[in-house]
Amino acid sequence: MRAGEGTTKRFGARYGARLRKRVEELEKTQYATYQCSxxxxxxxxxxxxxxxxxxxxxxxxxxGAWAPTV
Ligand SMILES: [Zn+2]
Structure with missing residues (x-):
């Protein structure tokens, strides 16, 4: 589970403005559309x-969890 290990790292140790910025970026990525192969x-x-x-x-x-290719 590639997606799981990153989540623990991201939300575990440091919780703050940097994380919030990061989540915003991820959400943008999530709503974007990508080219079909x-x-x-x-x-x-x-x-x-x-x-x-x-x-x-x-x-x-x-x-990938946030984009079609990692
Ligand atoms: Zn298609």
């Missing part, structure tokens, strides 16, 4: 942690 259209969105799906062709694949 199958149909090539920019329509890939995160449907769950580590799960990505293209809204045009329905292509669903596992990727």
């Amino acid at each position: 199958r149909c090539g259209r920019v329509a890939v969105r995160r449907v769950a942690v580590g799960i990505w799906q293209c809204r045009k062709c329905g292509h669903k694949f596992a990727g």
